[in-house]
Amino acid sequence: MTTSTMYALAAAAVLILTAGGGVGLAVLFRLTNQLVVGDGRLPRVVLERVVVPTEPMALLRWRREQDEERMAVARRVAAYRSGATVLVVLAALTVFEYVMNLVGISVFGLFVIALVKAAIIVHYFMHVATVFAAGDGH
């Protein structure tokens, strides 16, 4: 095999791997994003055809059902999103804590960061406010 053929093959391999890796990463990010901030389900292709009723009353009922379903999904996505936001903030604070320790932050500084993280967990994850609420869900 000549040197130029080897170069060509190597270039082709790099191109294929880069493109393939890029597409693979894009798919991975898309699925992860869907799992983390989406509605918690993997996306799937919907093949069934939507049949819209023609009779006025049935159409009205169908539209109402569609609206309710959309609202339920929106509520679920919003609820999942708030949990994901808290996770990102807590992760960022943990990394900040670690990096600040490398820089040479004082014990007091580390304690303050821990207190902020604790306050976020107690408020958003442990729902401390519900202890004093009327008794319904959070």
Place this chain on the structure above:
Amino acid sequence: MHGEYRVALRNNRLGLWLFFLSESFLFMGILVSRFYLWGNTRPELNQLNGLLVTTVLLLSSFTMNRAETALVQNDRKTFLNCLLLTVALGTLFLAGVVVFEWGGHIRPSDGAYGAVLFGMTGMHALHVVSGIVFILIVWNNGRRGLYSSEQHWGVEACAIWWHYVDLVWVFFYPALYLMGQAVH
């Protein structure tokens, strides 16, 4: 929501938080003993392992929160899957502590460093184990359809308990791995 259930829920929540208050005294006592015995020093621990187990526990808190939220949103499949994911992450955290920290160069008999390290991680690990058992019980009950989006005190208590375990580690992690000068 029924009036009786509402009253019971309020009492349960208050009782659980009072229990957390009493538990806090235990963990605060252990934390104070760390500062009294170690002062401004700490043993040389694997920093990467500390950061990894902390991240794993944080992720488990997120999956637990998602499980609870999923049940409230009537998404039963996500609820059950996230509970199992939390158990897996909790087990991974335990493995990280037991295999890498307990299997390291420090032994429980190594004076104040060994005693405090094993005391802190051991007491916390005991709570993680109890949390994992609790989650498995809730998962089994959830599988049998014993919880609804309106009435799920068992799930709520389990989630709060798991977050409490995470909360304790929020203070234990810097106290063990970050605060003070590392001594060999």
